[in-house]
Every structure is written in structure tokens, then in C-alpha cells.
Amino acid sequence: MExxxxxxxxxxxxxxxxxxxxxxxxxxxxxxxMSLNAVEGGYACCGPGRSVQISRGPAKQxxxxxxxxxxxxxxxxxxxxxxxxxxAPLPAHxxxxxxxxxxxxxxxxxxLIVFTAPGGGAAPGPDAGLPAAMLQHFALRTPQLPQMLAxxxxxxxxxxxxxxxxxxxxxxxxxxxxxxxxxxxxxxxxPMACFDHxxxxxxxxxxxxxxxxxxxxxxxxxVWGLGRHGPGNDVFFMVxxxxxxLVEIxxxxxxxxxxxxxxxxxxxxxxxxxxxxxxxxx
Numbered sequence: 001m002e003x004x005x006x007x008x009x010x011x012x013x014x015x016x017x018x019x020x021x022x023x024x025x026x027x028x029x030x031x032x033x034m035s036l037n038a039v040e041g042g043y044a045c046c047g048p049g050r051s052v053q054i055s056r057g058p059a060k061q062x063x064x065x066x067x068x069x070x071x072x073x074x075x076x077x078x079x080x081x082x083x084x085x086x087x088a089p090l091p092a093h094x095x096x097x098x099x100x101x102x103x104x105x106x107x108x109x110x111x112l113i114v115f116t117a118p119g120g121g122a123a124p125g126p127d128a129g130l131p132a133a134m135l136q137h138f139a140l141r142t143p144q145l146p147q148m149l150a151x152x153x154x155x156x157x158x159x160x161x162x163x164x165x166x167x168x169x170x171x172x173x174x175x176x177x178x179x180x181x182x183x184x185x186x187x188x189x190x191p192m193a194c195f196d197h198x199x200x201x202x203x204x205x206x207x208x209x210x211x212x213x214x215x216x217x218x219x220x221x222x223v224w225g226l227g228r229h230g231p232g233n234d235v236f237f238m239v240x241x242x243x244x245x246l247v248e249i250x251x252x253x254x255x256x257x258x259x260x261x262x263x264x265x266x267x268x269x270x271x272x273x274x275x276x277x278x279x280x281x282x
Contacts, residue, residue, distance in 0.1 A: 005159070005258070006158075006177060006178055007069070007074065007078065007115075007156075007158065007178045008069060008070040008071060009067040009068060009069045009070060009078075009178045009179060009184075010067065010068060010070065010178065010181075010184065011066075011067055011136060011137060011178075012067060012135070013051040013064075013065070013066040013135070014051075014053070014065055014066075014198050015052075015053040015054070015055065015062070015063030015066075015091065016053070016054050016055075016061070016062065016063055016243075017054075017056070017057030017058055017059070017060075017061040018242075018243050019056070019058070019059055019243070023242045024054045024241060024242055024243060025042075025043035025044075025045055025054050027241050027242050028045040028052045028241070029045045030218060031239070032047060032050065032052075032200065032247075033047050034046055034047035034051075034052070039053070041055045042054050042055030042056065047133070048132065049132065049133065049134035050133060050134060051135060052135070059244065060243060061194060061195055062111045062112070062195045063091065064091050064104070064111075064112040064113065064114050065112075065113050065114065065185075066114040067114070067115050067116070067184070068117075068118060068119065069115065069117060070118065070179065072117070072118060074118075075101075075115075075117045075118060079101075079103070086105060086155065087103055087105060088104045088106045088112060089104065090102055090104050091112060101116070102115065102116040102117070103115050105155060105156065107148060107151050108147045109144065109148065109193040111140060111193075113156065115156075130210065130211065131202055131207035131210050131211065132207070133200035133202050133207075133249065134200060134202075135198065136181065136199050136200065136250070137183050137185060137186065137198070137199045138185060138186075138195075138197065139186035139188060139195075139197045139198075139199075140185070140186075140187055140194070140195060140196055141187075141188050141189075141190035141192065141194050141195075141196050141281050142187055142188070142189065142190065142193050143190065143191060143192065143193060145171050145172070145173075145188075145189045149171070149176075149187065152185060152187075153176065158178055158185060159176060159256075160175075160176055160262050161175045161176065161182050161231065161254075161262065162174070162182075162183075162232070162265060163262065163263070163264055164231070164264075164266070164267050165265075165266070165267060166267040167266075170189075171189065172189045172267045173187065173188045173231075173267075174187050175232060180257075181201075181255060181256070182231070182232040182233070182253050182254040182255070182256055183232055183253075188281040190281045196246060196281065197238065197246035197247060198245070198246075198247055198248070199247075199249075199250050200247075200249055200250070201250055201251065201253060202250070204251055205235070205252075208226075208237070212237060212249075215239055221239065222237045222238065223239060223240055224236075224237065224238040224246070224273075224279055225237030225238055225273075226275070227273035227274070227275045227276055228274045228275050229272060229273065229274070230265055230270065230271040230272065230273075230274055231265060232253050232254050233252065234251060234252050234253040234254070235250065235251055236248050236250040236251075237249055246279075
């Protein structure tokens with residue numbers, strides 16, 4: 001049986017809505033060592049390998065997520081299978097499409113997902129003396145998980161790495177990848193659709209300690225972790241931004257071989273945190 005192949009794309013930018021965009025931008029700039037720039041419609045925070053944008057709107061809602069293809073060949077392969085009638089308009093004030101182009105879709109919950117041709121990375125931020133931290137994945141809560149899974153695998157071409165089912169067999173969470181890293185997107189069954197978290201991947205344990213000490217100096221409390229996820233096997237800790245979104249620092253995420261079988265996990269605390277308690281989404 002032929003196995004699914006990854007898009008060969010990586011998360012480049014997360015755009016969040018907020019009732020107080022400036023407070024959010026100041027938090028991300030200060031806590032994650034990024035520059036803070038006013039842009040048309042809101043604020044942009046940039047650092048090496050990480051970019052977060054914020055504009056005015058309701059809390060805990062995704063403005064858009066942008067993925068960048070790893071190569072021209074991967075971009076052309078995506079373009080060849082694009083079905084034009086299903087595409088959505090690009091975000092207002094679009095600045096990251098570049099000459100190479102961009103395409104966008106809305107998922108069943110209305111979240112806007114953008115793919116762009118290869119180009120420049122995020123601009124470096126201030127020299128905060130912090131270890132590398134790459135914007136690596138994000139997560140959404142949804143009341144229609146099967147439809148969301150079908151969209152992201154069937155329409156966009158993400159590959160299912162692991163899923164979580166409850167004792168009745170109902171799908172409760174899934175983890176999808178866009179390149180060999182275990183997941184670029186996690187989806188959790190919940191009563192309402194909203195943003196859940198974004199994650200920065202760091203090189204190793206020592207870097208996690210440095211980031212933890214940095215949060216301590218800023219008096220930003222760790223609200224979950226240290227822990228180790230089951231799906232993905234990454235170690236992590238999380239804080240909350242001013243709107244209550246979870247923000248993760250993680251390391252050691254699984255690298256998936258081509259053709260890796262889909263893993264299935266029980267819906268229990270130990271699946272989301274093998275070392276301790278978990279945060280419930282439903």
C-alpha cells in the first residue's frame with residue numbers, strides 16, 4: 001500500500017486575534033525575544049525562526065497560520081494539486097506571499113491556512129541572549145474533529161501521525177505533520193472552536209532550562225509541565241499569554257520516517273503527559 005508523503009512545509013507565522021493587540025505583542029516580544037513592530041492592522045513580533053502577528057478581534061481566535069514550503073519542487077507539487085474553486089482570499093495586508101506566490105484555504109471551522117513559496121525566514125529579533133526557538137506547531141480546539149481531520153489530510157495533504165480515541169471509539173485528538181517532525185498541527189475535540197496553543201521547538205534540554213530561567217526572571221509562571229507528551233514524545237512546558245492562549249517550549253519531538261504507521265492512543269491523562277497531569281479540552 002502506498003504511504004502518504006509529507007508536504008515538505010514548515011510553520012512560519014501565526015497570526016492571532018486579540019481584544020488588546022499591543023498587550024499581546026509586548027508579551028511575545030518580551031517573553032520570546034522578538035522585535036515588536038507596528039504594521040498595518042496590528043503588530044508583528046519577529047525573531048530567528050519565529051514570527052507571531054496580532055490584530056484586533058475576539059480572544060483565542062486564529063487570524064491565519066502560514067506554512068512555507070521547503071523547496072521550489074515542493075511548492076510546485078502543491079500548486080499542481082490545488083483546486084482553484086476551493087481557495088480562499090489571502091489575508092488583508094498580506095506581506096509574506098512574496099513574488100513566489102501564496103494560496104489559502106479555510107478549514108471547516110473557518111480558520112485561514114496559507115501556504116507560500118520558499119523565501120526568507122523571520123527577521124531576527126533583539127539579541128536577548130536566548131537559545132534558538134523555532135515556531136514549530138500550533139493546535140486548535142474544534143467541535144467537528146472528523147471533518148477537520150478529513151480537510152487537513154484530504155484537502156491540504158497533511159499526514160496523520162497519531163490519534164487519540166476514548167473507550168467508546170470516538171476520536172478525541174489527532175496530530176498531523178507537514179514534514180518529518182511529528183506534528184505541525186494538533187486538533188482537540190472541544191465544545192467550541194478556538195485557538196489552543198502554539199509551540200516553539202528548542203534544540204535540547206539545556207535550552208529548555210535557559211528558557212525556563214528566562215520565564216522565571218520575567219515572573220511568567222509555568223502553568224503546565226515539565227512533562228513529556230505521548231504523541232510526539234517531546235518534553236515541554238507551557239505558559240499563558242495575556243489572552244489565555246497556551247504557549248509551549250518543547251524539545252526532542254519525534255522525527256517520523258516515511259511510511260510510519262499511524263499511532264493510536266487511549267484518551268487518558270498519561271497520553272498528553274506521561275509524567276503527570278494533563279489539561280482537558282473537553
